[in-house]
Amino acid sequence: MQKIFSHPCSMIEDPLHYCPGCTHGIIHRLVAESIDELGIRERAVGVSSVGCSVCTYKYFRCDMFQASHGRAPAVATGAKRCRPELILFCYQGDGDLAAIGTSEIIHAANRGEKITCIFANNAVYGMTGGQMAPTTIPGQRTSTTPAGRRVSQDGFPLPMAEMLASLRTPGYVARVSMHAPSEIIRAKEIVRRAFLHQVEDRCFSFVECLSTCPTNWGLSPAESLKWIEREMLPYYPLGELKVPDGKTGDEDEHN
Amino acid sequence: MNTTDVLFAGFGGHGMLLAGKLLAQAAVNRGLQVSWLPAYGAEMRGGTANVTVCMSGSRVASPYIEHPASLVVMNTPSLLKYGPKVKKGGLIVINTTLAREPWTREDCPVLSLPAGDMAREVGAWKSTNLVLLGAWAGYTGVLSRDAIVETIEEQFSMKHAVMNANVAAFDTGFRQGATARPAPGMANEVDSRTLDRGNAHLDHRTAR
Amino acid sequence: MTRVLMKGNEAIAEAAIRAGCLHFFGYPITPQNEIPEYFSRRLPQVGGEYVQTESEVATSNMIFGAAGVGVRVMTSSSSPGISLMSEGISYLAGADLPVVIVNMMRAGPGLAGILPSQSDYAHATRGTAHGDFELTVLAPSSVQEAVDLTILSFQIAERYRVPVMLLGDGMIGQMMEPVEFPELEVGPPLAADDWALTGCRGREPRLVSSLYLDPVELNDKNYERYRRYALIRDKETRFDTYNCDGPYDVLLTAFGVMARVCMSAIDELAKEGIRVGLFRPITLNPFPEDACRSAIARAKRVLDVEMNMGQMLVDIRLAARGSHDIDFIGKCGGLTPSVEDVVERVRVHLAAIRAEER
Numbered sequence: 031m032q033k034i035f036s037h038p039c040s041m042i043e044d045p046l047h048y049c050p051g052c053t054h055g056i057i058h059r060l061v062a063e064s065i066d067e068l069g070i071r072e073r074a075v076g077v078s079s080v081g082c083s084v085c086t087y088k089y090f091r092c093d094m095f096q097a098s099h100g101r102a103p104a105v106a107t108g109a110k111r112c113r114p115e116l117i118l119f120c121y122q123g124d125g126d127l128a129a130i131g132t133s134e135i136i137h138a139a140n141r142g143e144k145i146t147c148i149f150a151n152n153a154v155y156g157m158t159g160g161q162m163a164p165t166t167i168p169g170q171r172t173s174t175t176p177a178g179r180r181v182s183q184d185g186f187p188l189p190m191a192e193m194l195a196s197l198r199t200p201g202y203v204a205r206v207s208m209h210a211p212s213e214i215i216r217a218k219e220i221v222r223r224a225f226l227h228q229v230e231d232r233c234f235s236f237v238e239c240l241s242t243c244p245t246n247w248g249l250s251p252a253e254s255l256k257w258i259e260r261e262m263l264p265y266y267p268l269g270e271l272k273v274p275d276g277k278t279g280d281e282d283e284h285n
Numbered sequence: 286m287n288t289t290d291v292l293f294a295g296f297g298g299h300g301m302l303l304a305g306k307l308l309a310q311a312a313v314n315r316g317l318q319v320s321w322l323p324a325y326g327a328e329m330r331g332g333t334a335n336v337t338v339c340m341s342g343s344r345v346a347s348p349y350i351e352h353p354a355s356l357v358v359m360n361t362p363s364l365l366k367y368g369p370k371v372k373k374g375g376l377i378v379i380n381t382t383l384a385r386e387p388w389t390r391e392d393c394p395v396l397s398l399p400a401g402d403m404a405r406e407v408g409a410w411k412s413t414n415l416v417l418l419g420a421w422a423g424y425t426g427v428l429s430r431d432a433i434v435e436t437i438e439e440q441f442s443m444k445h446a447v448m449n450a451n452v453a454a455f456d457t458g459f460r461q462g463a464t465a466r467p468a469p470g471m472a473n474e475v476d477s478r479t480l481d482r483g484n485a486h487l488d489h490r491t492a493r
Numbered sequence: 494m495t496r497v498l499m500k501g502n503e504a505i506a507e508a509a510i511r512a513g514c515l516h517f518f519g520y521p522i523t524p525q526n527e528i529p530e531y532f533s534r535r536l537p538q539v540g541g542e543y544v545q546t547e548s549e550v551a552t553s554n555m556i557f558g559a560a561g562v563g564v565r566v567m568t569s570s571s572s573p574g575i576s577l578m579s580e581g582i583s584y585l586a587g588a589d590l591p592v593v594i595v596n597m598m599r600a601g602p603g604l605a606g607i608l609p610s611q612s613d614y615a616h617a618t619r620g621t622a623h624g625d626f627e628l629t630v631l632a633p634s635s636v637q638e639a640v641d642l643t644i645l646s647f648q649i650a651e652r653y654r655v656p657v658m659l660l661g662d663g664m665i666g667q668m669m670e671p672v673e674f675p676e677l678e679v680g681p682p683l684a685a686d687d688w689a690l691t692g693c694r695g696r697e698p699r700l701v702s703s704l705y706l707d708p709v710e711l712n713d714k715n716y717e718r719y720r721r722y723a724l725i726r727d728k729e730t731r732f733d734t735y736n737c738d739g740p741y742d743v744l745l746t747a748f749g750v751m752a753r754v755c756m757s758a759i760d761e762l763a764k765e766g767i768r769v770g771l772f773r774p775i776t777l778n779p780f781p782e783d784a785c786r787s788a789i790a791r792a793k794r795v796l797d798v799e800m801n802m803g804q805m806l807v808d809i810r811l812a813a814r815g816s817h818d819i820d821f822i823g824k825c826g827g828l829t830p831s832v833e834d835v836v837e838r839v840r841v842h843l844a845a846i847r848a849e850e851r
Binding site: 071072073074075077084087090091092093094095096097098101104105106107108109110111112113115116133134136137141 | 516518542544546547548550551552554555556557558559560561562563564566580581584588690691692693694695698699700701702703704
Binding site: 323352 | 832
């Protein structure tokens with residue numbers, strides 16, 4: 031009998047610490063499968079961040095850094111510049127990447143660092159207890175916006191992928207979502223492409239992954255998936271926003 | 286201690302830091318211990334740029350000198366600021382092309398020369414700094430003409446025109462300084478501070 | 494060996510390259526800009542990597558990444574920039590990464606001034622950031638010593654797996670003096686085979702981290718680190734004395750360039766037959782406490798001279814253990830206590846000593 035599905039080699043087999051219904055685990059798996067398929071586990075170095083993803087280093091079966099809050103792209107830059115043969119990936123949440131770490135991600139992208147950044151956006155600070163993030167949706171109640179996010183005070187959700195896609199430096203920028211199996215299958219291909227751009231020494235790559243936080247959203251896992259679709263997609267459209275040759279993979283597929 | 290120091294002061298662009306560097310390099314080439322300490326910041330914002338060069342046959346202790354043993358000034362603001370700070374008996378070299386107002390100190394030898402005009406006369410209008418360095422060197426005899434000229438040639442070996450202009454400027458200043466120097470036996474304070482005459486590494490002013 | 498006339502900043506960069514440091518990350522700030530400028534020129538010639546960063550915060554994390562993959566790396570900055578690096582320095586210490594950080598101090602606090610100062614003694618020697626850790630801090634007083642201590646900084650960093658700070662003032666950085674470099678072109682690469690993240694081919698994956706959620710593990714880790722600090726204290730503590738061979742009534746204490754101002758003052762007073770000693774710590778942390786106490790014990794009066802409000806003064810007092818009142822001359826903002834200031838104050842003490850003796 032042929033084995034057609036198994037645990038990815040690049041992930042440990044222990045249970046993850048994430049809350050029930052959280053889609054971090056799915057994103058982890060997409061990363062691990064991509065590393066497996068590209069055969070790069072033995073030269074991959076991951077950079078875990080601060081927040082719920084702080085323990086990422088426990089789950090990937092490859093060399094790992096644990097970086098300070100928001101600085102994963104700087105750590106990856108330092109490592110990649112000194113050992114370009116390594117494959118560097120950052121795994122960061124939205125508090126980490128889109129608030130305290132905005133400077134590091136923008137400048138890493140703008141220098142065109144050949145690293146791969148996986149950005150889990152669940153519109154809230156998870157680990158610290160559900161405070162407002164720069165990515166929080168207008169009207170969304172959090173522990174620090176009890177009456178809902180007011181754009182007059184807090185601005186609109188920060189569109190990281192669009193911001194990075196606007197840079198002139200060549201790069202690969204995409205946004206995917208975990209809210210439906212079809213989207214996850216599509217996300218898998220995009221995460222793999224992001225790594226491939228680095229493996230082929232082409233450019234910086236960035237994948238924003240819309241993710242759930244049932245605990246802090248106060249929703250069931252199933253409701254959370256619907257919430258992504260209903261509340262997040264209007265602010266965070268999906269797709270490849272930027273590819274290094276100026277055309278999106280979507281265009282290729284449609285043609 | 287067989288140590289002396291000189292403060293070169295002027296405005297940014299006057300080349301006083303360069304004059305100091307050429308002197309420092311010449312002293313290094315002759316085996317001396319040297320420090321070259323520029324003043325920057327507040328003074329740079331105020332427009333002045335200056336550098337203190339310390340030279341010693343043995344060791345430079347403090348590179349920071351509040352009261353220099355000699356002063357070479359390009360212009361009036363630098364003269365008014367640093368002239369009063371020179372040690373009693375210390376040499377003050379003034380470029381009267383820019384510092385026109387009469388200025389003197391009773392307790393210091395003052396060597397005034399129109400260095401800017403002299404530089405133009407030898408076709409080196411950008412090299413007023415080198416005329417002044419030459420005058421200081423000619424008067425004090427701390428390093429020989431050859432020691433400094435060799436350094437100028439070395440530093441500008443890629444730019445012959447600049448090198449020649451600088452040497453000409455240095456020489457015209459040097460002659461003026463040497464002429465103004467008190468005869469032997471009338472040695473002043475500056476003389477007593479010239480570097481260790483017994484040290485074989487050092488390079489003495491030859492009799493002329 | 495040939496003597497080259499060089500600015501302290503450039504000499505430090507060249508010394509680092511000779512020590513085998515081929516990776517530099519930095520952000521511009523006066524008065525240390527010649528360091529990144531020199532690296533940006535030289536590193537491409539020797540196959541190295543230079544990155545101008547977006548901030549000192551990023552810098553400190555880039556050297557974290559570079560050291561973590563097992564290469565010799567350094568950065569340089571000046572006071573306000575070092576404050577921004579504090580975060581990264583704590584993580585570097587927590588992850589036991591060997592790096593060298595140069596701080597060419599300028600006047601503080603805040604944006605303050607760009608003139609030379611020694612205003613970061615306390616910041617450098619008292620941990621520099623959050624958590625239980627120490628920086629090893631070396632303070633050169635000449636351009637040649639800056640070269641020698643740069644090379645030593647890498648050796649200490651790598652021998653004990655600690656971040657090391659070379660603490661200069663703007664004067665050391667901007668001053669030119671003749672220097673000699675070691676003959677070696679480029680030193681051997683960093684030995685990091687047993688801990689660096691180089692890809693897990695043929696071995697178990699590794700982790701470079703300062704995170705310890707288990708309190709017992711973290712407690713043990715910090716004790717292990719402090720045992721290394723104790724080793725540094727035993728084996729690497731360095732100091733210098735001047736004119737301390739014979740008897741002296743007054744002892745001067747100073748570090749960095751200020752020690753040389755004190756030497757000139759001592760020479761000046763020696764002309765009158767007055768004997769004054771100087772104690773100069775070279776490692777500011779670990780502070781050479783025992784040697785300092787011995788030097789103090791032989792003096793009637795002690796005068797500490799610094800370009801700050803009296804930061805090393807605390808360590809001199811601790812070393813004295815109450816045996817002496819420590820007098821202090823300090824100037825800041827870019828001002829420098831002069832030879833004359835020191836001579837004058839020593840005379841006050843000598844007069845007081847004579848009055849006591851009568």
